[in-house]
Amino acid sequence: MALSPAVALTRELLRCPSVTPADAGALGVLERTLAAAGFVCRRKTFSAPGTPDIDNLFAKIGTGKPHLVFAGHTDVVPPGDIARWRFDPFSGEIADGKIYGRGASDMKGGIAAFVAAALDYVARHGAPKGAISLLITGDEEGPSINGTAKLLDWAKGQGEIFDHCIVGEPTNVNALGDMMKIGRRGSLNGVVVAQGRQGHVAYPERAHNPVPAIARIAAALASCRLDDGTAHFSPSNLEVTSIDVGNPAVNVIPARARASFNIRFNDLWTPETLQARIRELALAAAGATAIELEFAPCNARAFLTEPGAFTELVAKAVEKIAGRRPELSTSGGTSDARFIVRDCEVLEFGLLNETIHAVDENASLADIDALTAIYGLVLQNYFEAP
Secondary structure, three states, X not given: OOXXXXXXXXXXXXXXXXXXXXXXXXXXXXXXXXXXXXOEEEEEEEXXXXXXXXXXXXXXXEOOOOEEEEEEEOOEOOOOXXXXXXXXXXOOOEEOOEEEOOOHHHHHHHHHHHHHHHHHHHHHHOOOXXXXXXXXXXXXXXXXXXXXXXXXXXXXHOOOOOOEEEEOOOOEOOOOOOEEEOEEOEEEEEEEEEEOXXXXXXXXXXXXXXXXXXXXXXXXXXXXXXXOOOOOOOOOEEEEEEEEOOOOOOOEEOOEEEEEEEEEEOOOOOHHHHHHHHHHHHHHHHOOOEEEEEEOOOOOOOEEOOOOHHHHHHHHHHHHHHOOOOEEEOOOOOOOHHHHOOOOEEEEOOOEOOXXXXXXXXXXXXXXXXXXXXXXXXXXXXXXXX
């Protein structure tokens, strides 16, 4: 069976077992493909204490404005129990009109679609009247420290100025074209520890039990309505994810009890204002029990790209090819768009997300080709339209 350029490139990328932080040759595949078409490619490795070194790719063709950048990641999550897969997760097998493999949807298929679209555009039109760039990282599924954020800083140091960005994350829920992300909620993790005094359950007056306090705190945090949402964001939401005492004995009052929680928050909050509100709620619920409250460093703030000319250009391309108008959404988890929004307008549009991170992750061949056509129309209208 003859494969389209996008599907063939998807398969080649899938055969690179690039489980984060390993590259396994995936960036080399892209570098060779893009360089052969005239893109100037730069590989950059970034490091930080306590984190793995990460290889990244910046590729560019053209100069000046407008400058459209495509962002994506070649790293993938582990496949899990390989015995449960229909095919080897790193074989790129094709069956029933789908290509199977870890990363097929998230997001090697999206990267291949954009590369194929860009190569076709350059083959037909030559270098654009402006610039096309690709920011490809190997750290999106990892700690996201040595990837997109540092690659953006490096590019800025090279004098690169981006006007607009498409992140090829899998955004569609039921059918290609049903959803485009114009923002993302922030994510904040925290732990609250209630301090008690250990003792025998038969002599409670000699101890102080922290368990009732941690239960009250968890209930107060989980039941608090932080806000009512905004025009583009749902209400912020806190989930208690763990309550731990670490007490194996039934006749001992424990000395400490802790609860972990995560908050997905909208653009009404910053991490700082949200931390202050959570501290207020926890202290009120703790009563006479002393507590310690800690928050993990947050690099996932809420952001929004206001709908405008760029979102309309992409939405029209989606509608033209896919036959449906995409919903403009801010749902889901975080993505590297949270770093890119500091430098330019950014939106996300890619394949379906139905099988991402799951056994037998796959992507429809027809969807990969349709996504290639959508990206191609975006490029055409971005650079050629009056």
